[in-house]
Amino acid sequence: MKKTVLGFTFLIAVFCAFAFNAQASSIYGYTSFSGTFQSDEADLRLATVFEDFTSVVVSTHGGLDDYAPVLGNTPVTLSTFTFVPDVNAEISDFWTIVYGGKTYSYDLLTSDVVFAAVDSIVINGTGTAHITGFTDTDSKWVLSATGAGGRSTFTLSTSVPPNYQPPTDVVPEPTTMLLLGLGLLGAAGLGRKKK
Numbered sequence: 001m002k003k004t005v006l007g008f009t010f011l012i013a014v015f016c017a018f019a020f021n022a023q024a025s026s027i028y029g030y031t032s033f034s035g036t037f038q039s040d041e042a043d044l045r046l047a048t049v050f051e052d053f054t055s056v057v058v059s060t061h062g063g064l065d066d067y068a069p070v071l072g073n074t075p076v077t078l079s080t081f082t083f084v085p086d087v088n089a090e091i092s093d094f095w096t097i098v099y100g101g102k103t104y105s106y107d108l109l110t111s112d113v114v115f116a117a118v119d120s121i122v123i124n125g126t127g128t129a130h131i132t133g134f135t136d137t138d139s140k141w142v143l144s145a146t147g148a149g150g151r152s153t154f155t156l157s158t159s160v161p162p163n164y165q166p167p168t169d170v171v172p173e174p175t176t177m178l179l180l181g182l183g184l185l186g187a188a189g190l191g192r193k194k195k
Contacts, residue, residue, distance in 0.1 A: 027129050027137040029065030032157035033058045033076045042150045044121040053078040064166050070099045102132040120146045129160040
């Protein structure tokens with residue numbers, strides 16, 4: 001009986017250690033959202049401020065991997081984006097999503113204008129992604145906007161880490177299924193041995 005209790009105690013300790021490590025892991029995933037903003041100049045080549053972000057929501061697919069729990073159309077809060085083209089502009093909490101008891105946020109660190117025309121602009125850069133219970137992780141972002149008269153529609157996507165590659169197939173993780181199967185077999189074996 002003592003061996004059984006010690007065995008179960010050991011298994012619970014190992015499970016708790018894995019659970020703790022999973023919560024403290026780096027962020028891995030992708031999310032995007034869209035909405036509108038007002039720029040300080042009607043000509044986006046001359047714009048240095050994007051403000052008055054409205055109707056900003058997570059895209060309908062929500063996100064992948066660690067962002068997958070966030071449903072599409074979840075509201076997003078964006079800070080005013082003040083920048084000088086090709087000069088780094090750091091913005092803490094550039095965007096924030098609160099969903100399912102967790103806060104998803106992003107600190108913008110660098111920005112570069114990739115393309116700019118009178119009515120369109122593409123900006124990318126790097127930053128730090130935050131999710132409650134995870135380790136802050138370096139990432140990259142891309143903003144693409146089109147508009148006229150100072151009002152623009154945009155999409156903003158974030159890939160964490162910078163080399164993130166979305167999965168090609170969504171299937172249950174083999175390791176998880178293997179561990180569950182082994183645990184069930186072990187429990188069955190203990191029950192037989194006891195009889």
